[in-house]
Amino acid sequence: MLSPLPLPACDTPTTSPERIGLLCHDAQDVSALVEALIGHGYDCEAFTNTTELGQSLAHTPLAAVLVMHPHLLRDRDGLVTLRAQLGAFRELVAVCDQTDIQARLTSVRAGVTRHLLWPLPPVDLCAALDEWLSHQRRRPHRVLIVDDSAVTLRHHAQMLTNIGLDVLTLRQPLQLLEAVHSYRPDVVVLDMYMPEVNGIELAAVLRQEAALIQTPILFLSSEEELDLQLQALNAGGDYFLLKPVTPVNLVGVVSTLAERSRKARRLCPMAAPLAPDNKP
Incomplete structure (x- = not known):
């Protein structure tokens, strides 16, 4: 028997908006960035620890997580756990001012898929997210x-x-x-x-x-x-x-x-x- 029923041939984009999570030290510090992302059309929420983020993921998936917490970016085990919670094909983005190779290798080995140098204009961040998440809009x-x-x-x-x-x-x-x-x-x-x-x-x-x-x-x-x-x-x-x-x-x-x-x-x-x- 053939199972399940076939999908349409075209790669039709999905219409539901992507949800973005910001993992940061203080939600107030990134409030302007959250507003900018929401204004750009994303559903965005800030989290101050991985427990809150994990609880949210259990109910609603995230298209991407931007890790802006310096301590977590140095915590390989924490990043590995976050990668597992997020899922294999979602973006895990390190947003920081670290440019040395060791810091970058730590994040890559833990499953970080992208690296953005901070600070950067919100419009540039939105453009980067638009490009990175385009594949998630397809079937x-x-x-x-x-x-x-x-x-x-x-x-x-x-x-x-x-x-x-x-x-x-x-x-x-x-x-x-x-x-x-x-x-x-x-x-x-x-x-x-x-x-x-x-x-x-x-x-x-x-x-x-x-x-x-x-x-x-x-x-x-x-x-x-x-x-x-x-x-x-x-x-x-x-x-x-x-x-x-x-x-x-x-x-x-x-x-x-x-x-x-x-x-x-x-x-x-x-x-x-x-x-x-x-x-x-």
Whole structure:
């Protein structure tokens, strides 16, 4: 069975405003900045400690957190905790006057995604946020996973849906073309060995259609033989991961391939899969 229902083909922006959190020493010190962000169209709130911020995140997600608390910026464990609370694909921004490499490395190793030198005009901060958060206004990346094991499908799908990706699972590999044409995935994940057909053959079928040439294919298999892995890549695969796979590795590879797919689709519309009623 195909599950869930396919999304529309276009990357339609979402309309809900992004919510920004400011982690600072004193909320009064950043009141003017909060007002500027609200005036620019963001939903913004200041927090003076990570406990308050964590409680807020439990009820309402944040698109970004700006860390303006000097002590927390020096606290690697605190930043790691904040990164985990925020989620993998939200912006964690260090806003400070530190320019030395050690300070920057501490924040990067803890999961900080951006660094802004302070002070800077609020209009420049708003412009930076507009650019950084633009990817969050699009629909989630779509991933099609093909495997004859229901348990494996649920396990891998959960890894990806946990970080906000949209996932379609398929246990009948011979329905692959129908699923690709209707669902329009950004990435196809194939098992190597299934009844009636193997993943190498499925990849070759996908690559026969011009509209599917640039759709990334990830092989996810317990096959350790290097020659067979190379055969899978030669058939049209872009990457090979061994089972069992960790969530970090699966999420990292799928996210990278999906973003590359979206970029290719924007640059070359013919890279998008065919609609179901089109002829090859």
